[in-house]
Amino acid sequence: MATEEGYEETQVSDRGMVTIPANLRRRLDIEPGDKIRWTTDDAGHLSVEVVKQRYGAFDDFEGAPMGGDGLETHDRAGYEEDPAFSENA
Secondary structure: OEOOOOOEOOOOOOOOOOOOOHHHHHHOOOOOOOEEEEEEOOOOOEEEEEEOOOOOOOOOOOOOOOOOOOOOOOOOOOOOOOHHHOOOO
16 A cells, blocks of 8 residues: 555564565566565664566577487487497497
8 A cells, every 4th residue: 555655564464574665666676576675784674676587588489390200319410321330339
């Protein structure tokens, strides 16, 4: 609840949970999956930091074709056909 001083208050539940007010979530771009880091100092002051946990950062990338059906291994150095580097030699 916003007050005249401009701060927000929420109530701690029986299970120790709190709700971040909607206007703070919007202002700080807090989304589901983000983490909240809690720290205190010697005087008992509490600080809260939002730790972004964004998923899908590589969704726009396409996989590189490796050939075959994807079940065999590939030697990036190019020694697949050399018997000296074969496990069966």
